[in-house]
Amino acid sequence: MSDAFFRLRGLTFAYLGSGRTVLDGVDFDLAPGERVALVGGNGAGKTTLLHLMVGLALPAAGTVEAFGKVREAEADFWDVRARAGLLFQDPDDQLFCPTVIEDVAFGPLNLGKSRHEAVAIARRTLAALALEDFADRITHRLSGGEKRLVSLAAVLAMSPDVLLLDEPTNALDAAAAERLTAHLQALPQAMLFVSHDRAFIEQLATRAVHLEDGKLSAAEIHAHPHTHVHSHFHVHAPGMADHSHDASAPAHPDHEHGAGSSND
C-alpha cells in the first residue's frame, strides 16, 4: 500500500547499555482508517516501537517511512510528530504547562499559529472532549482520568492524522476508561495503540499485532460465539442489587436468587 501513513521495514533496535535487542526486524504498515492494537508482554518493546515511529529513538537498522517519505534524522521527524500524535503512558510526562489551556495550546503555537489562533484551537479541542470548563485549571491538580483526557486534547489540538497511544486506559477507573473509549471511537484518526485492556481492545481495534521476542506478527482478534454460565465476583451495597443470582450464590439477605443451575 503506497498510501499507508506508516511503513516500517526491518526495524531493529537495541538498548545502548545492555545491548539487549528489543526489536529484531519489525515490519509494520498503518493505513488510514485502521485502529491497530499492539499487544505483547512487559518489556517487549511496544513503547520503543512507538518512539521509533516519531523519531524519539532511532533504529539500529531498518527504515521508517512516514507519510510517504523515509525519515532518518531528527529534522525529518518534525512534521511526522505533528501528523502522528503520541499519547504518553504517564500523562504527567505530557502535561508540563501550568494550566490546561496553555498545555493544549502548546502544540499549535509550535506549529506557528498565532497566540489568538492557538488559544481558539485549544478551546475548540477541549470543547470537543467536553473539557471546556477545564481550560483555566492547574494541570497538576487534575485527577488521573482528567489528566488523560487533557493530554489527549493536547495531542488532538495539533490535528494529527494518526494517534499513537501508549496504554491509554492504564490507571483509569472503569468510568474514566469508558469515557476515553467513547471519545476515541468517535475520532476519525488512524490509531496504533498499546494496551493490555481486553475490553478496550475489543471495542476499539480493527486488527491486532503481537510483539514477542523482538518479532511482530499479526494477531487474531475474534469473539467465540458461545454460551455458558459462570460466576462473576462483584460488590454492591446492601439493597442496591438490580439483578438476581442462581441458587449456588451465597445467601443475600436483601434480594432473591433465581433457581439456576450450578456454576462452571
Place this chain on the structure above:
Amino acid sequence: MNRVPVFNADGRPTREGLVQGFDPRLRIAAAAAFAVVTVSLHRLDALAVMLGIAVLLALAARLPLGPTLRRLAALDAFMAVVLLTLPFSIAGTAFLTLGPLSASWEGLFRAIEIVLKANAVVLTVLALAGTLEVVTVGHALAALGAPRKLVHLFLLTVRYIGALRDQYAQLRDAMRVRAFRLTASWHAWRSLGWLFGMVMVRSAERADRVLMAMKCRGYRGEMHVVAEMRLTAADWLAGAAFLGILAAVAAWGFLG
C-alpha cells in the same frame, strides 16, 4: 510566597482583598519599587512611614493575620542575632555598659533601621506579590520582560516540584512499610543515600520523558507564553498614586 502551600482546589486565592483586583505585573513592579525605596532610606521616621504603608497594603490584601505574623516572626528571629550584637559592635555614644562591653546609640538606631526595612519590605511583598498564584507570578514576570528561559525554568519547577515531592514521599513510604527507621547507623545512611539517588535518577528519567513529550508536540527550543494581561484605567491610576506616594516619602527621607 504566600499561596504555595495553600492552593485552593480551583487555584483561586482564598480571600479577595482590594489588592487582588489589580494587574499582576503592576503588583510585582510596585513591590519592587517599594523595596528599592525602602532599602535606600536611612531616616527612622521615613522608614516608620514605609512600614505604615506596608501594613495598610497588608490590610488591603486581607492577609490572614496568624500566618502573616508567623512569617514576620520567623524573619525577625532570624535577624535577632544581628540586632542584639549591632549596638555592641558599632562604635559611638554609649547608652549601656556591661563590664567590658558598651552598647552605642548609633548601633541601636542601625538595628532599628534594619528591622523596619526588613519588615516593611517582606510585608509588602507578601501583600502585593505573595497573594498571586505562583503560575501567575511566572506569567507576570514574562510580561515584564524577564528572560524567557528563567521564566520557563520557574514554571517547569512549579509544575514538577509536586511530582518530585510525591516521588520522594512514595519511596519514603515504601521504606517505612518495610520497617525502616531513621537511626544513626550505616544501614540508615546508606538507605537514605539510595533514596535520594533514586529520586535523582527518576527525576532525570522524567525530564527525558517530558522533553520527548514536548518534542512530539513540535518543541524546537522555543517557548510561548499564552497568558494575556491588560492594564486597566484603575491599574494606571493606582500605579501612579503608589509611585507618587513612594516619591514623596523618598523626597522627604532624602532631602527633608
